[in-house]
Amino acid sequence: xxxxxxxxxxxxxxxxxxxxxxxxxxxxxxxxxxxxxxxxxxxxxxxxxxxxxxxxxxxxxxxxxxxxxxxxxxxxxxxxxxxxxxxxxxxxxxxxxxxxxxxxxxxxxxxxxxxxxxxxxxxxxxxxxxxxxxxxxxxxxxxxxxxxxxxxxxxxxxxxxxxxxxxxxxxxxxxxxxxxxxxxxxxxxxxxxxxxxxxxxxxxxxxxxxxxxxxxxxxxxxxxxxxxxxxxxxxxxxxxxxxxxxxxxxxxxxxxxxxxxxxxxxxxxxxxxxxxxxxxxxxxxxxxxxxxxxxxxxxxxxxxxxxxxxxxxxxxxxxxxxxxxxxxxxxxxxxxxxxxxxxxxxxxxxxxxxxxxxx
Amino acid sequence: xxxxxxxxxxxxxxxxxxxxxxxxxxxxxxxxxxxxxxxxxxxxxxxxxxxxxxxxxxxxxxxxxxxxxxxxxxxxxxxxxxxxxxxxxxxxxxxxxxxxxxxxxxxxxxxxxxxxxxxxxxxxxxxxxxxxxxxxxxxxxxxxxxxxxxxxxxxxxxxxxxxxxxxxxxxxxxxxxxxxxxxxxxxxxxxxxxxxxxxxxxxxxxxxxxxxxxxxxxxxxxxxxxxxxxxxxxxxxxxxxxxxxxxxxxxxxxxx
Amino acid sequence: xxxxxxxxxxxxxxxxxxxxxxxxxxxxxxxxxxxxxxxxxxxxxxxxxxxxxxxxxxxxxxxxxxxxxxxxxxx
Numbered sequence: 001x002x003x004x005x006x007x008x009x010x011x012x013x014x015x016x017x018x019x020x021x022x023x024x025x026x027x028x029x030x031x032x033x034x035x036x037x038x039x040x041x042x043x044x045x046x047x048x049x050x051x052x053x054x055x056x057x058x059x060x061x062x063x064x065x066x067x068x069x070x071x072x073x074x075x076x077x078x079x080x081x082x083x084x085x086x087x088x089x090x091x092x093x094x095x096x097x098x099x100x101x102x103x104x105x106x107x108x109x110x111x112x113x114x115x116x117x118x119x120x121x122x123x124x125x126x127x128x129x130x131x132x133x134x135x136x137x138x139x140x141x142x143x144x145x146x147x148x149x150x151x152x153x154x155x156x157x158x159x160x161x162x163x164x165x166x167x168x169x170x171x172x173x174x175x176x177x178x179x180x181x182x183x184x185x186x187x188x189x190x191x192x193x194x195x196x197x198x199x200x201x202x203x204x205x206x207x208x209x210x211x212x213x214x215x216x217x218x219x220x221x222x223x224x225x226x227x228x229x230x231x232x233x234x235x236x237x238x239x240x241x242x243x244x245x246x247x248x249x250x251x252x253x254x255x256x257x258x259x260x261x262x263x264x265x266x267x268x269x270x271x272x273x274x275x276x277x278x279x280x281x282x283x284x285x286x287x288x289x290x291x292x293x294x295x296x297x298x299x300x301x302x303x304x305x306x307x308x309x310x311x312x313x314x315x316x317x318x319x320x321x322x323x324x325x326x327x328x329x330x331x332x333x334x335x336x337x338x339x340x341x342x343x344x345x346x347x348x349x350x351x352x353x354x355x356x357x358x359x
Numbered sequence: 360x361x362x363x364x365x366x367x368x369x370x371x372x373x374x375x376x377x378x379x380x381x382x383x384x385x386x387x388x389x390x391x392x393x394x395x396x397x398x399x400x401x402x403x404x405x406x407x408x409x410x411x412x413x414x415x416x417x418x419x420x421x422x423x424x425x426x427x428x429x430x431x432x433x434x435x436x437x438x439x440x441x442x443x444x445x446x447x448x449x450x451x452x453x454x455x456x457x458x459x460x461x462x463x464x465x466x467x468x469x470x471x472x473x474x475x476x477x478x479x480x481x482x483x484x485x486x487x488x489x490x491x492x493x494x495x496x497x498x499x500x501x502x503x504x505x506x507x508x509x510x511x512x513x514x515x516x517x518x519x520x521x522x523x524x525x526x527x528x529x530x531x532x533x534x535x536x537x538x539x540x541x542x543x544x545x546x547x548x549x550x551x552x553x554x555x556x557x558x559x560x561x562x563x564x565x566x567x568x569x570x571x572x573x574x575x576x577x578x579x580x581x582x583x584x585x586x587x588x589x590x591x592x593x594x595x596x597x598x599x600x601x602x603x604x605x606x607x608x609x610x611x612x613x614x615x
Numbered sequence: 616x617x618x619x620x621x622x623x624x625x626x627x628x629x630x631x632x633x634x635x636x637x638x639x640x641x642x643x644x645x646x647x648x649x650x651x652x653x654x655x656x657x658x659x660x661x662x663x664x665x666x667x668x669x670x671x672x673x674x675x676x677x678x679x680x681x682x683x684x685x686x687x688x689x690x
Contacts, residue, residue, distance in 0.1 A: 024450050052449045057475035061442040064435065064472070068415070068443030071433045074450045094436050204431035204447065206410045206454055215425045217416075217434035362664045365622040365685045372621075373674035373684035384679055388656070389633030393678025549639065549672040589633045 009149035014039035016153035023074035026065035033107035059084040063091030070100035071216035073200025079105035093132030097218035101160035107176035110341035118341020119173030124318035146180035174264040246289035255284030271346035389589025391579035419461040438469025441476035480537030480571035484562035490581035498584035502526040533610035539571035621669020629681035630658035636673035
């Protein structure tokens with residue numbers, strides 16, 4: 001029998017980090033994700049796996065510690081919530097340009113500004129369109145359950161190392177704070193120094209006589225060199241778009257209308273879908289699991305047979321822009337959202353669906 | 360005996376450290392950075408720790424430090440070198456980890472990272488080149504710019520009412536329980552260079568002995584920014600910088 | 616008392632003619648050349664080689680690591 005535990009999504013992140021052999025966590029307290037570092041400090045992985053856990057003086061310092069650790073080829077991560085993520089953007093841009101793997105967790109709260117500690121999804125643009133300066137992308141995973149919070153830690157690290165690119169778990173405050181049953185991933189030992197040197201020959205592990213010195217940098221003053229770095233990054237992002245799209249559908253086979261939502265809201269959309277079907281409306285749900293790469297092909301395919309899409313978000317409408325770009329006018333794409341920390345109910349979503357699309 | 364006879368490997372008494380690469384340095388003629396680079400390379404070579412040393416370069420004139428010393432390097436965001444070094448050292452405790460930072464990087468934009476790395480007593484060495492000006496961006500006012508000193512952003516001279524006072528950051532760092540060694544050195548004369556090199560070696564040794572953070576400040580010149588010849592800059596530094604930033608150990612927990 | 620005689624070799628391509636070695640030399644051996652290197656710098660050279668005692672002050676102060684010093688003991 002599987003070993004179920006009951007815990008918060010934030011706690012699941014911490015347990016999973018230790019179990020997937022992470023080398024270091026660097027963070028700064030901010031609601032609603034402080035349980036990640038609290039759980040790690042409680043579990044004391046430095047006594048068991050040797051994982052380093054450090055409370056930094058700011059989110060800026062924490063992401064730059066991640067930069068330093070990632071440059072050594074280590075499996076390092078940080079977590080924060082929206083205002084803290086704004087502070088981390090500079091560091092993330094450097095890490096993306098230097099092509100280093102790391103895992104960043106954002107448990108979103110309502111903004112802008114100091115905003116609220118209630119849940120939100122209004123960091124979609126920041127997360128999937130870059131966020132900091134320059135042309136770069138993160139691999140963005142959007143969990144909707146505590147189980148996925150646990151599972152995406154390992155997946156995020158795997159994708160980050162596969163593409164030498166920062167990966168992000170973009171969760172909302174609901175899935176961070178909510179308690180659910182979860183099966184934690186099995187323990188995987190941390191890599192040895194030798195394994196790190198082999199897996200990451202580019203890491204600053206100390207210059208041995210048999211190799212040139214390794215330099216981790218994001219600086220190239222010559223325009224041609226910098227353009228080539230950008231072209232290489234763009235080619236990598238296209239490769240990620242080709243290989244790593246993840247999504248989930250419910251009852252889309254016969255659907256006339258499709259609700260598109262990520263994270264916790266997709267679960268509420270499932271409820272709205274059930275209510276609609278009870279009333280005789282053929283409604284389906286598409287949940288993007290990767291927000292970058294965005295599931296364009298499945299949405300494009302659906303647009304050939306459905307009458308319309310309703311994108312539901314806890315924001316003023318961010319992902320809906322990507323849905324509209326994908327559908328490209330073939331059928332209507334409407335939006336329903338709540339802001340400031342308010343979670344839309346299934347009834348509201350159904351009402352919006354009827355008002356905006358079914359009519 | 361002719362000069363030609365003397366030039367013989369057997370008679371060699373001074374030469375470029377092997378760890379200094381062949382890349383010509385981008386610094387302006389006479390810049391103090393070059394001397395500090397050389398000393399760090401010499402110490403790493405003498406301690407035979409090339410394979411165990413990781414440097415963190417700053418943003419500022421020394422942004423390309425990684426081109427000149429043949430070790431592994433990371434190039435930090437502006438001011439964040441101590442944060443990178445913290446993680447590098449904690450994740451690889453058997454390595455010698457140092458940051459190389461200028462006054463703008465360490466004492467303005469990176470003040471928080473500097474103070475907290477020192478306060479945690481990170482077992483790293485911080486090499487701090489203080490030339491009282493932003494060199495790379497074209498000679499603007501730095502936190503360490505002297506009162507009355509002219510720069511591109513205080514063309515009438517630093518006015519303390521407007522710009523505050525020269526920041527004696529090393530004195531501040533010496534107050535922190537996490538630092539074990541804070542010293543102020545200079546590199547304009549043979550004797551001071553010999554002392555500065557000893558300080559660098561001590562900082563490296565402290566970092567491996569787990570004593571806490573070592574900070575070596577090099578009171579330096581920026582002849583381009585100061586608009587003087589290298590030689591006149593040295594004289595100006597001795598007359599104007601040394602009274603505000605006096606040389607010597609500010610803290611050494613070994614000598615209680 | 617033992618006497619020393621030295622010789623200085625300047626990597627003239629690396630030298631930027633900053634003059635610090637010239638000023639640092641206690642025996643006034645060095646000076647800047649009339650010629651320039653490929654970057655246009657008047658590089659440092661021995662003007663009075665007989666006076667060099669191999670003290671290495673020039674090498675220590677050189678920011679560009681372009682000076683090599685040799686020294687022999689003579690009676």
